[in-house]
Amino acid sequence: MISVRGLRKHYKVHKRPPGLKAALRSLVHRSYTTVKAVDGISFDIRPGERVGFLGPNGAGKTTTLKVLSGLLHPSEGEVTVDGHVPRLREEAFLKKIMLVMGQKQQLLWDLPPAETFELNRAIYDVPAAQYKQTMDELISLLDIGDLIGKPTRQLSLGERMKCELAAALIHRPRVLFLDEPTIGLDVSMQATMRTFIKDYNEKYGATLILTSHYMDDVAALCPRVIVIDKGLLSYDGSLDALVQRIRPEKRVVLRLSEQVDAARLAPLGGKVVTHEAGTAVLQVRQEAVNATISRALAGLPVTDLTVENAPLEEVMSELFAENKARREAAAHEAPASESVPA
Amino acid sequence: MSFRNTMRAMPTLLKVGFAEAVAYRAEMLIWVLSTTMPLVNMVLWMAVARNAPVGRFGQADFVGYFLATFAVRQLTSSWAAWLINWEVRQGTLSMRLLRPISPLWAYAAENIAGFPMRLIVAIPVTVLAVVLVGSKAVPQHAWQWAFFVLAVLGGWAISFLANVTIGALSFFLGSSQKVMEVWLVLYFVCSGYMYPVELLPAGLRTLINWLPFRYQIGLPVELMTGAHGWREALVLLGAQWAWVAVLGALTVAVWKQGVRRFAAFGG
Numbered sequence: 001m002i003s004v005r006g007l008r009k010h011y012k013v014h015k016r017p018p019g020l021k022a023a024l025r026s027l028v029h030r031s032y033t034t035v036k037a038v039d040g041i042s043f044d045i046r047p048g049e050r051v052g053f054l055g056p057n058g059a060g061k062t063t064t065l066k067v068l069s070g071l072l073h074p075s076e077g078e079v080t081v082d083g084h085v086p087r088l089r090e091e092a093f094l095k096k097i098m099l100v101m102g103q104k105q106q107l108l109w110d111l112p113p114a115e116t117f118e119l120n121r122a123i124y125d126v127p128a129a130q131y132k133q134t135m136d137e138l139i140s141l142l143d144i145g146d147l148i149g150k151p152t153r154q155l156s157l158g159e160r161m162k163c164e165l166a167a168a169l170i171h172r173p174r175v176l177f178l179d180e181p182t183i184g185l186d187v188s189m190q191a192t193m194r195t196f197i198k199d200y201n202e203k204y205g206a207t208l209i210l211t212s213h214y215m216d217d218v219a220a221l222c223p224r225v226i227v228i229d230k231g232l233l234s235y236d237g238s239l240d241a242l243v244q245r246i247r248p249e250k251r252v253v254l255r256l257s258e259q260v261d262a263a264r265l266a267p268l269g270g271k272v273v274t275h276e277a278g279t280a281v282l283q284v285r286q287e288a289v290n291a292t293i294s295r296a297l298a299g300l301p302v303t304d305l306t307v308e309n310a311p312l313e314e315v316m317s318e319l320f321a322e323n324k325a326r327r328e329a330a331a332h333e334a335p336a337s338e339s340v341p342a
Numbered sequence: 343m344s345f346r347n348t349m350r351a352m353p354t355l356l357k358v359g360f361a362e363a364v365a366y367r368a369e370m371l372i373w374v375l376s377t378t379m380p381l382v383n384m385v386l387w388m389a390v391a392r393n394a395p396v397g398r399f400g401q402a403d404f405v406g407y408f409l410a411t412f413a414v415r416q417l418t419s420s421w422a423a424w425l426i427n428w429e430v431r432q433g434t435l436s437m438r439l440l441r442p443i444s445p446l447w448a449y450a451a452e453n454i455a456g457f458p459m460r461l462i463v464a465i466p467v468t469v470l471a472v473v474l475v476g477s478k479a480v481p482q483h484a485w486q487w488a489f490f491v492l493a494v495l496g497g498w499a500i501s502f503l504a505n506v507t508i509g510a511l512s513f514f515l516g517s518s519q520k521v522m523e524v525w526l527v528l529y530f531v532c533s534g535y536m537y538p539v540e541l542l543p544a545g546l547r548t549l550i551n552w553l554p555f556r557y558q559i560g561l562p563v564e565l566m567t568g569a570h571g572w573r574e575a576l577v578l579l580g581a582q583w584a585w586v587a588v589l590g591a592l593t594v595a596v597w598k599q600g601v602r603r604f605a606a607f608g609g
Contacts, residue, residue, distance in 0.1 A: 071606045097440075101436070111358070115358050122355065123351050125351070
């Protein structure tokens, strides 16, 4: 469905230091620097897959989505989406895809969302019967019946986002790019959006690529993740495998009926991550989990016990730290190797 | 989007565009106030012509000319350059580019959809001109009406295409608002907006005939006030629509090149 080979997107950016002197100098001499937003990534995505793009700010996730949706022309590399070259922005391609951006909107600001829906119906040439069926479905699933007649500007962020999603799905896109779709939403609205997106993927077999800084979005929606860092692909695989690779240890969370001394936790094995009133969290090697649980149940007033993976936020931070250390080591080695005589 | 599909979508685009124009009616009325310069010019030129006509223009002729100028400006203006500048700089153009219809058609539809609101101003001004000047304030024959309508469409097309071309320069320059301001200065000087072009010296008139500005507003006004016989009007209309064709080709070329450079900032 989606094939990306050696994708690069570089920008030439004007650069000058602050201050009047630098401003005057830039009148006659402008210096530029090349920003490597994406620097040679390759991957394939099968039809119907749900894939999460992860990475720190400025990693190149959104740039990649914009290239895939035809908004940006790649500097290098080959990209196809369902047989189309996105940068050509053919009509057939644009009718198959949609990019939903949490920080950009397509709803007409001063008109009710119903007007944008009608506009999209005409632009995407959606047959009347299909439009009615889709709208009935979207209105019911997203619970937006009372909203679509109010001016967009009068809707709350969550209400607006639900209408944005409805506007994006009127033509039933086969490929859905979601860039931070839950940004700024409260927890319950995030959950609503996740459920809806997952149902859409399952019902229509749509391929879905998601970027989000909310790890709960990724964990709930994406069996596969692609991690991009400084424009490079640093991981492509299942979320579980990523957690296993970075943090193979498990978290044993103990809820206790009374406060216990830290000394009583030591014999359980593993490392104490937190120990607060009534709760202790231990980090334990996977093979030692059973023994730790047995010892805890035997020696402590345990009222509840759970075994979890390390939080995804921590896993990602560790992965990014690893990548950074590797980059710095490579940069450190590069000058030395250059000085070796031929 | 194919031309056929675009035309099928056009009624909805116009309907939604009209709803937007209605929503922004207060803004539009304020804009109308900012276009009252012809009324000031009318008073000035009437004073100049108090004792003797200027060229063929007596006081009544100036009233007819400048009321026509005011009315025609309502129908031939475009603001696409400002909108494109904003959307390119903010990255909101992305949402238009994702749709299977050229943003150029969408901008055009939004402009055209505002016409009924603008007619609310233009028609009473035209009626006032007839009351003050008599029937010579409007075309006398069917062919003159037809030529006038064609000239208004051509004038709007030149304004719109120039706006889009200059707006699209923001893909290359970061912002092209100053370029638009330069265009507007030339428009005020060369279009017949401040004074009838025929009052200028012959050399300047020749130069102006080769530029697009006169065809934006001067020509429709001249045709409205019966300044030309049909042969001369036909030649001028030909020149006007030649400019439409040239600017149309230029607009498409600049837009296509510009979109390649679009950085889709934000989000």
